[in-house]
Amino acid sequence: MNDFLKKAFQSYYLKPEISFPERFSRREYAFIFWGEKQMVRHISFKRREELLSILRRRVPMHAYYSSAYYEKPDAPTMNEKNWMGADLIFDLDADHLPGAEKMDYGEMLKLVKKELQKLLSFLLDDFGFGEKNVEIYFSGGRGYHCHVKHPEVFQLGSQERREIVDYITGRGLDAKDIFGEKVVETKRYGEKVVPIKRLEMPRPDEPGWRGRISRAIIETVKEIRKGDKGIEKLMEYGISRTRAEKIMESLSDERIKRIEEGLLDQSPEIRRFFLKSAIDEVAVSLSTGKPDEPVTSDIKRLIRLPGSLHGKTGLRVQAVKIDEIEEFNPLDDAVVFGEDKVKVKVTRPFKIKMKGENFNLTPGEAEVPEYLAVFLAGRKIAEVK
Amino acid sequence: MNIYIAAKYPFLKEAKEFVRREEVSTEEILHDPLYQRARDLGMQRVNEAIERGMVGNYVTADETDALMTIFSYPIARMIVAGIGSDFLRSRYALAEAKRAYSSLIKEDNDFVSGMAKEFGIKVTDGLKIYFTDYLKNAPTWSEKWKLVNMPLKNGWVELKKVELARLIQENLRSRLYNELLDLRPPASIKKVFGDDVIRIKNLMQRKEMERKVEIGKASISKFPPCMRQLLAAAQSGVNIPHVGRFALVTFLHSIGMETDEILRLFSKSPDYNEERSRYQIEHITGKISGTEYKTPGCSSIKTWGLCPVEKMDDICRKVSHPLTYYRYKWRSKK
Numbered sequence: 001m002n003d004f005l006k007k008a009f010q011s012y013y014l015k016p017e018i019s020f021p022e023r024f025s026r027r028e029y030a031f032i033f034w035g036e037k038q039m040v041r042h043i044s045f046k047r048r049e050e051l052l053s054i055l056r057r058r059v060p061m062h063a064y065y066s067s068a069y070y071e072k073p074d075a076p077t078m079n080e081k082n083w084m085g086a087d088l089i090f091d092l093d094a095d096h097l098p099g100a101e102k103m104d105y106g107e108m109l110k111l112v113k114k115e116l117q118k119l120l121s122f123l124l125d126d127f128g129f130g131e132k133n134v135e136i137y138f139s140g141g142r143g144y145h146c147h148v149k150h151p152e153v154f155q156l157g158s159q160e161r162r163e164i165v166d167y168i169t170g171r172g173l174d175a176k177d178i179f180g181e182k183v184v185e186t187k188r189y190g191e192k193v194v195p196i197k198r199l200e201m202p203r204p205d206e207p208g209w210r211g212r213i214s215r216a217i218i219e220t221v222k223e224i225r226k227g228d229k230g231i232e233k234l235m236e237y238g239i240s241r242t243r244a245e246k247i248m249e250s251l252s253d254e255r256i257k258r259i260e261e262g263l264l265d266q267s268p269e270i271r272r273f274f275l276k277s278a279i280d281e282v283a284v285s286l287s288t289g290k291p292d293e294p295v296t297s298d299i300k301r302l303i304r305l306p307g308s309l310h311g312k313t314g315l316r317v318q319a320v321k322i323d324e325i326e327e328f329n330p331l332d333d334a335v336v337f338g339e340d341k342v343k344v345k346v347t348r349p350f351k352i353k354m355k356g357e358n359f360n361l362t363p364g365e366a367e368v369p370e371y372l373a374v375f376l377a378g379r380k381i382a383e384v385k
Numbered sequence: 386m387n388i389y390i391a392a393k394y395p396f397l398k399e400a401k402e403f404v405r406r407e408e409v410s411t412e413e414i415l416h417d418p419l420y421q422r423a424r425d426l427g428m429q430r431v432n433e434a435i436e437r438g439m440v441g442n443y444v445t446a447d448e449t450d451a452l453m454t455i456f457s458y459p460i461a462r463m464i465v466a467g468i469g470s471d472f473l474r475s476r477y478a479l480a481e482a483k484r485a486y487s488s489l490i491k492e493d494n495d496f497v498s499g500m501a502k503e504f505g506i507k508v509t510d511g512l513k514i515y516f517t518d519y520l521k522n523a524p525t526w527s528e529k530w531k532l533v534n535m536p537l538k539n540g541w542v543e544l545k546k547v548e549l550a551r552l553i554q555e556n557l558r559s560r561l562y563n564e565l566l567d568l569r570p571p572a573s574i575k576k577v578f579g580d581d582v583i584r585i586k587n588l589m590q591r592k593e594m595e596r597k598v599e600i601g602k603a604s605i606s607k608f609p610p611c612m613r614q615l616l617a618a619a620q621s622g623v624n625i626p627h628v629g630r631f632a633l634v635t636f637l638h639s640i641g642m643e644t645d646e647i648l649r650l651f652s653k654s655p656d657y658n659e660e661r662s663r664y665q666i667e668h669i670t671g672k673i674s675g676t677e678y679k680t681p682g683c684s685s686i687k688t689w690g691l692c693p694v695e696k697m698d699d700i701c702r703k704v705s706h707p708l709t710y711y712r713y714k715w716r717s718k719k
Contacts, residue, residue, distance in 0.1 A: 125538070166531060166533050285693070
């Protein structure tokens with residue numbers, strides 16, 4: 001049944017473009033072969049040619065390597081492998097983003113890209129990694145992988161990696177201390193001296209989350225004022241229409257100016273709205289939820305081999321340069337197969353733009369370019385004889 | 386470094402230098418009447434660690450005093466190593482680290498950052514430390530210390546002096562504990578401090594015995610991995626973070642354990658203080674406060690870093706609360 005896909009993959013693996021991981025022979029490799037459920041793992045290679053030979057001869061459906069490097073990468077148990085260190089890996093996947101299930105493939109990937117940009121901003125600005133320490137890969141599926149290779153992170157344990165994830169996702173953020181009270185003046189009432197307090201928000205140039213929240217609040221205010229979408233935006237955060245209208249009315253130029261000056265002495269409701277929308281704006285949505293998934297804090301996880309093909313799309317796990325993320329289009333740039341026409345039997349209606357061409361498929365027989373045929377067969381949208 | 390500072394921080398390289406410069410053998414330190422005061426002080430360090438959980442700050446009136454204080458530190462270490470109780474090792478390491486902290490917070494910024502550097506913590510630009518060093522030393526199980534709540538920029542976390550001192554305390558504690566594990570004390574320790582060594586040894590053995598209490602009707606085999614891990618830590622005298630203790634106490638209380646039973650489990654902890662622990666337990670269980678705190682759910686436990694992800698089992702994946710896990714196991718056994 002998978003003959004078509006396997007043959008197609010075989011033609012790619014005759015001359016693949018693999019980016020070999022550094023510490024090549026210290027990594028564990030793993031494969032899933034066509035028609036097999038069980039992953040074959042605990043494999044190691046002394047030379048690159050040995051890996052290429054497996055790809056060529058056995059043509060895997062999926063190919064992985066370990067983020068960790070080991071003294072004995074091919075030992076059957078984790079203990080015997082003797083862990084030496086591991087890259088820091090982040091997964092960004094459309095599956096975890098709200099609303100993604102209603103989107104088409106292209107829209108979904110765009111949404112993930114936004115998360116990727118947020119992640120990069122954390123890694124480069126807050127954690128201070130250089131661009132040379134950060135590698136981005138399109139996963140071949142519905143997201144991106146980010147590999148951090150910096151000598152200071154290799155030795156970090158699982159607990160410490162979880163702290164980094166919490167930082168990036170905003171988990172455990174102490175929101176009640178974000179706004180502080182500040183005495184701006186004192187008033188005398190006879191004998192009594194009463195301090196006048198103002199609720200102050202963090203300055204935009206403060207380090208860490210405080211500055212990020214401040215910048216996001218100012219951004220939100222501008223956005224609300226700029227368009228006529230303010231009320232809708234407020235309602236997204238569970239504020240009723242009448243309240244939202246009142247809030248918009250009360251957001252006078254004077255008040256906006258005060259917010260920009262760092263004073264947030266607004267009603268608790270407005271404060272909550274700004275804080276919550278700011279946190280949503282800043283936090284990265286990472287795949288950390290489901291227990292079976294490989295996560296960043298796992299120091300012994302497997303990750304797709306860059307340059308290999310994703311068995312369910314036929315797209316290549318493709319390196320993306322940081323300054324080319326914006327223009328990167330997986331449905332163009334990660335496509336490896338050619339234009340030769342292939343007869344397929346489409347099983348459900350499907351729309352996609354691939355290699356710059358729009359396809360609008362309806363159930364039944366069709367003739368499509370090989371690259372689309374592979375994609376459709378992989379995603380089980382069409383059958384190929 | 387002047388000798389008075391060395392006496393305050395006898396674990397520093399420079400302090401060790403004062404000892405080396407005297408050119409005396411271990412045997413002389415242990416037997417020569419000249420060092421009687423150092424030996425007394427050494428014993429005092431150990432006793433204070435056991436009784437109060439913190440070594441005292443000794444007044445050093447003159448250089449001889451200071452030198453004796455410096456010498457008392459390696460002597461105390463030899464005594465602790467000689468007794469060979471793991472409970473004592475952790476308790477003493479914590480007590481020395483707490484003493485160092487209490488002095489450190491009175492020093493100026495340069496001094497504190499200098500000490501951080503000596504401990505291999507990367508410091509720059511005053512009191513900024515590199516985030517990996519922060520993660521390795523900070524008690525991030527507490528919300529206040531989570532990295533997400535710290536000012537992080539370009540890889541550096543900006544700290545206040547007391548915060549950096551706290552990280553140094555933790556670094557010193559684990560460093561000292563590991564050194565004590567490796568330390569081979571001279572055989573004559575038992576001769577010199579004979580009676581005291583026997584007394585402390587007995588005391589420690591009693592503490593170890595107390596720890597091995599039955600948990601009554603609670604069945605450990607039905608505990609979720611997180612609680613099993615916390616309980617094992619409490620029973621082996623490892624210092625458990627506050628949130629961990631909170632989670633464990635609420636859990637044990639919910640499954641029907643009494644304050645006294647819970648108390649006995651905690652008596653092994655290196656900073657155990659019966660009165661304080663009883664107060665805390667009764668506060669959490671509602672006896673004092675009137676509020677009966679609920680056992681935190683899986684998401685809080687994960688946030689606090691108490692969920693041993695690698696030990697998660699199939700039941701963990703089905704439930705979102707440690708108590709649900711426990712009840713589930715009860716049901717499925719019947």
